[in-house]
Amino acid sequence: MTLETAAFTPPYRLLMGAGPSNVHPRVLQAMSTSLLGHLDPSFLAVMDDVRRLLRYVFQTENAVTIPISGTGTAGMEAAMVNIIEPGDTFVVGINGYFGQRLGEIAERSGANVVRVEHELGKPVDADRLREAIRAAGKVKAVGVVHAETSTGATTSIREIADVAHEAGALLVVDAVTSLGGVELRVDEWGVDVCYSCTQKCIGAPPGLAPLTLSPRAVETLQNRTGKVRSFYLDLTELSSYWDRRAYHHTAPISMIYALREALRLIAEEGVEARWERHTTNGTALRAGLQAMGLSVVADPGVQLPTLTAVRAPDEIDEAQARRYLLDQHNIELSGGLGALAGKAWRIGLMGHNSTGPNVMTVLGALEDAMGDQGYETQAGAGVSAAQRVLRGID
């Protein structure tokens, strides 16, 4: 085998897909700070900063608020494997790929899973969940994806929390594409388990999964009859690691440095101002796409500001267009996922990347990529419509 391996000089990409997104240079710089031991007093202070700032971003006072040492999917699995004991019933509202995955992981954790399926692009409906819970009998937990990354639809959480709690069940919320970019109030809304990732609206590289547990969820863990099937993701062990520094695993030091800096940037901006910024830029993007004659997947009123799934015209090879954008513009978009594979683009405006100039850039580039396949739209229509939103005219 050959061992010669060239120095690494990747192209600079504008990451406008489903994540990772580009991060602020301060985050890259913090990440490359020299290492500390994971039990060093200076690192323990870092861990405390991270927990305090995560509570702010989650809008919670939950004691157990930590980053899991894995990506968003590890956060999803940590939620399920800790809450579920074999034979428990889990009701999941599904309106896309990630709701499906939540059901799959619950099943692997031993749950009887009741799936409440919705059309793509629609939000999960609280009344339909209530019916399913009534029919299911005793329900341990109800799960829903706040911001469905496959379709760009958001689901209102507060009413679903009431539905879960009426039935004595916990509410598990996937906030992978919302935390730090879309209004989310864990305590006020009554969310019991909430997890996310770092590479979308938080503005750090991928590798960690912020997670928070309500006191009610902690009590559920304490009342388990059997051990959690996963040692790595056992939240009781993990919270004693973060609280009392009882050795469990070696925290990914550099990733936690990066997360700390990304959270500092959020605190400097203010989380509500950040939600507002995402809302404005998402609105401008959709106005531009619609002016170009394209059709957004999610229903009006539930369209996410952070991620927009938009249908590619039938005449267009969507993968070829993405390849063109990568090669000619150094811009990454994501393709459709699940039922939308080959039929849609997914455009992210998340964290550091949610800016007006990026909205213009991606609309102009998409016009060019479609033109490259002979599909002409009215020149500049997308950019112009977006500009009107950004200037506050529309």
Added chain:
Amino acid sequence: MTLETAAFTPPYRLLMGAGPSNVHPRVLQAMSTSLLGHLDPSFLAVMDDVRRLLRYVFQTENAVTIPISGTGTAGMEAAMVNIIEPGDTFVVGINGYFGQRLGEIAERSGANVVRVEHELGKPVDADRLREAIRAAGKVKAVGVVHAETSTGATTSIREIADVAHEAGALLVVDAVTSLGGVELRVDEWGVDVCYSCTQKCIGAPPGLAPLTLSPRAVETLQNRTGKVRSFYLDLTELSSYWDRRAYHHTAPISMIYALREALRLIAEEGVEARWERHTTNGTALRAGLQAMGLSVVADPGVQLPTLTAVRAPDEIDEAQARRYLLDQHNIELSGGLGALAGKAWRIGLMGHNSTGPNVMTVLGALEDAMGDQGYETQAGAGVSAAQRVLRGID
């Protein structure tokens, strides 16, 4: 809650404990390169480089050779949760804390665990494993820690592989404190599942767990009757992600950049030269410790070059000495783990940090720390004995 959080300016530490270790500046630099999408052609090339170089470091041609997106403990859990189906028998040789943990994780994965306990500081004995396997009946897998991080003892793998294979069982080897620092030949020795971490002898920050599966182990996965309980660590899903780029999770891009650069450094040095370097420096350290009248935990002949557990004299408060080293010398040592807590120091010489100058530095500093507690050793005896080894006199 207060959101004001100071800029991060940690002290520079020389990390001479059980890991993380300091890394080469090139690794930090690679890690902070701007992000690519996880399906970008340029990132796919990075993934291929990492797999090719990992095969070299593991000394294997195994197709399934990948980094798991979690720390070493995630690697251990991935090994167990994929190989074990509920009710399978797993025989584990235990000679310290991490062998215990392997048994614990196997149990959570549903195994009947047969523990073959050994005294601390001794290697795992192949004959005792053979007896236990005979008594146990049908055995799915045998597990052993190559380099026990709690005691600094190494176990010979080749004979144990024969014992496992005679019984039709797979051999699982924990190489957390050996991979890249201690001779390890996965194919030649007949190891079926081998996992490690990145923050010890590989020379990258913590956050990934390199793992390799023999064709026999892959066949075992293919013949499973039930799904793997973990989706995040499902090696069949993960290998199709690394092979065919089927979406599974978002790889921790920056950590993989860091791993690539660390592996390039290993290839430049040559893995055998690297083993030799660790052997020399480990020998020098032990010579110095013994010249200072200190007693190494592991038996002669099985002492690891990468990590040395050494008993603190009865008169010494070992935690106070470590605190002194941190405050006065900016040097981190680790304390004892498990049965050795409060009684021993663990000194690492791993990867980038395994150097002659670091051996001198830590011996001199330890002399000072013991002197601070009124425990005087012959001045310079440790450094002098180490120097003789490094100069090739002893």
